[in-house]
Structure formats: structure tokens, C-alpha cells
Amino acid sequence: MKIAIIGTGNLGLSIAKGLIVNNAYTTLYLTKRNIESIEDWAAYDNVQITSNNKEAVKNCDILIFAVQPRHFEGILKSISDVLTEKHVLISTITGFHISHIESIIGKQHFIIRSMPNTAISVGKSITCVCGNSQGKKRIDIALSIFNRLGVSVEIPEEQMQAATVICASGIAFWMRLIRATTQGAIQLGFEAEIAQEMAMQTCLGAATLLVESGNHPEEEIDRVTTPGGCTIEGLNEMEHSGLSSSLIKGIVSSFNKINQISKSEL
Ligand SMILES: NC(=O)C1=CN([C@@H]2O[C@H](COP(=O)(O)OP(=O)(O)OC[C@H]3O[C@@H](n4cnc5c(N)ncnc54)[C@H](O)[C@@H]3O)[C@@H](O)[C@H]2O)C=CC1
Numbered sequence: 528m529k530i531a532i533i534g535t536g537n538l539g540l541s542i543a544k545g546l547i548v549n550n551a552y553t554t555l556y557l558t559k560r561n562i563e564s565i566e567d568w569a570a571y572d573n574v575q576i577t578s579n580n581k582e583a584v585k586n587c588d589i590l591i592f593a594v595q596p597r598h599f600e601g602i603l604k605s606i607s608d609v610l611t612e613k614h615v616l617i618s619t620i621t622g623f624h625i626s627h628i629e630s631i632i633g634k635q636h637f638i639i640r641s642m643p644n645t646a647i648s649v650g651k652s653i654t655c656v657c658g659n660s661q662g663k664k665r666i667d668i669a670l671s672i673f674n675r676l677g678v679s680v681e682i683p684e685e686q687m688q689a690a691t692v693i694c695a696s697g698i699a700f701w702m703r704l705i706r707a708t709t710q711g712a713i714q715l716g717f718e719a720e721i722a723q724e725m726a727m728q729t730c731l732g733a734a735t736l737l738v739e740s741g742n743h744p745e746e747e748i749d750r751v752t753t754p755g756g757c758t759i760e761g762l763n764e765m766e767h768s769g770l771s772s773s774l775i776k777g778i779v780s781s782f783n784k785i786n787q788i789s790k791s792e793l
């Protein structure tokens with residue numbers, strides 16, 4: 528697979544790392560306006576670095592766009608004359624609707640909208656995808672790329688904003704929970720390093736329990752909460768302080784914001 532990542536910033540570089548570690552390309556082009564910070568990546572086999580998007584498009588079949596929303600339209604216009612029927616376009620751009628992409632380059636192209644997260648760099652992204660009517664014919668290509676870099680699911684485009692909050696912003700939400708747990712552990716007397724190790728591994732253990740058992744979280748909670756014990760004491764105190772409620776309110780705020788951003792992109 529000849530893959531170009533157009534816009535190699537935070538997300539683009541995470542995708543590049545995932546592709547390189549998993550050996551999931553034959554040729555990989557990484558583009559950026561100022562390539563200085565990514566030049567070292569040219570040391571990997573068959574990785575080309577350029578600021579010339581058209582060159583990357585001409586030499587690749589799969590185009591993954593990871594630029595800020597405000598830059599996307601201009602980039603699409605600038606490459607539209609070199610797009611051909613071989614190209615599959617995969618956008619990761621938040622709030623940028625497929626109809627908007629079609630209005631710039633036409634409906635005839637294979638267009639896929641995706642929402643990965645930065646854990647794609649370690650092969651652990653949950654990536655949601657959807658396509659235009661042409662793109663649906665190539666959705667398997669997108670799913671197979673993203674399945675090598677984690678788990679992917681096809682969802683209706685209407686749910687893409689919600690998926691962005693839960694899956695992409697979700698990385699930041701879970702990081703904050705891990706950090707707060709670490710701070711609690713430090714207060715209980717652990718050194719920062721071991722405190723973070725304990726918080727991370729417990730988080731990983733909890734998620735793995737659910738992934739592997741298919742159980743509901745409350746079933747696993749019941750196994751931990753000894754009647755009259757310390758776990759239920761702590762959990763109830765967290766809930767009195769609004770743990771679940773504050774998480775849900777944060778998710779809804781994030782969703783409202785993404786809808787606002789998305790409207791201004793239309
Ligand atoms: N960061 C994240 O966790 C996620 C980001 N997204 C979306 O991915 C997109 C990129 O986000 P980030 O990586 O965080 O942004 P970023 O600002 O770190 O990266 C964007 C990159 O695009 C480059 N760029 C700008 N104009 C260009 C051009 N004409 N040609 C080539 N490269 C150009 C910039 O130099 C920059 O390196 C955004 O639309 C964002 O909404 C989606 C899911 C997760």
C-alpha cells in the first residue's frame with residue numbers, strides 16, 4: 528500500500544508511527560509545511576518526507592489527511608487536479624462533513640471520513656469510519672489499515688461527532704483520570720514514578736477485564752466491593768462529589784462544542 532499522510536502533526540505522526548511499527552505500507556509519504564521536525568523519519572525504509580502535497584498524492588493511492596480543519600479546504604483545492612480514480616481519500620478532520628469534501632473535489636472520488644485517536648501510534652486506537660457512496664466501496668481498505676493499528680468500526684456519519692468526543696477526546700479524558708489517581712497515590716505516600724505505574728496498570732487491567740470478559744463494569748465492581756469495605760466507601764464518596772455526573776457533563780459539553788465547530792466549517 529502506498530500511503531501518504533498529508534499533515535504530519537500530532538495525529539499524523541501517531542498514524543505514521545503505527546504504520547511503521549506494524550510494517551503496514553510499501554511506500555509512505557509524510558507531508559508537512561515545514562519538514563524540519565520530521566526529517567529524521569526518512570531514515571525508515573521507504574519513507575519519503577516532503578512539503579509538496581502534490582508529489583505525495585501522485586506517488587500514493589491512499590491519502591490520509593490530518594491537518595487542522597481550517598487548512599483542509601485549501602489543500603483539497605490545491606491537489607484536486609492530480610486526484611485520479613486510484614485514490615482513496617481518508618479524512619481524519621474533526622467536524623468536516625463528507626458533503627463538504629464532495630463540494631470541493633466532486634462526488635466521484637472514494638471519500639472516507641475517519642476518527643482515530645493518538646493511541647494509533649501504539650496500535651491501540653479505536654477508529655470509527657464512514658464513507659460517501661463511492662467510499663463505501665473501499666471502506667474495507669480503511670478498515671484493514673485501521674484494524675492493523677487497533678480496532679475499527681463503521682458507523683453512520685451522523686454519529687461521527689459523538690465518536691470524536693468518546694474516542695479521540697476520550698484519550699485526554701482517561702489521561703486526566705490516570706493523572707488524578709497518580710496524585711492520590713502520591714498523597715498516600717508513593718513516589719511519583721511508582722504511583723503512575725500503579726495507576727496506569729490498574730487502568731489497563733480494568734479495561735482488559737471488560738474487553739476479555741464482555742462483562743458489564745458493575746459486575747466487575749461487585750467483585751471488588753467488599754460489603755462495608757474500603758472500595759464502596761471510596762466509590763460512594765467519589766459519586767457524592769459527582770464523579771459520574773461530571774464525566775457525563777464533560778462529554779456533553781465537548782459534544783456541544785464539536786457541533787459548534789462543525790457548523791462553522793459548513
Ligand atoms: N490530535 C488528536 O488526537 C486528533 C486530531 N484529529 C484531527 O486531526 C487533525 C490534525 O490534528 P493534530 O494532528 O492535532 O494537528 P496538528 O496541528 O498537530 O497537525 C497538523 C499538521 O498539518 C500541517 N500542515 C498544515 N498545513 C499543511 C499543508 N498545506 N500541507 C501539509 N501539511 C500541513 C501542520 O504543519 C501540522 O504539522 C485535526 O483536524 C484534528 O481535528 C482527529 C482525531 C484525534
Ligand SMILES: O=C(O)[C@@H]1CCC=N1
Pocket residue numbers: 621691695696
Ligand atoms: O480537541 C479537538 O478538537 C480534536 C478533536 C479530537 C481530538 N482533538
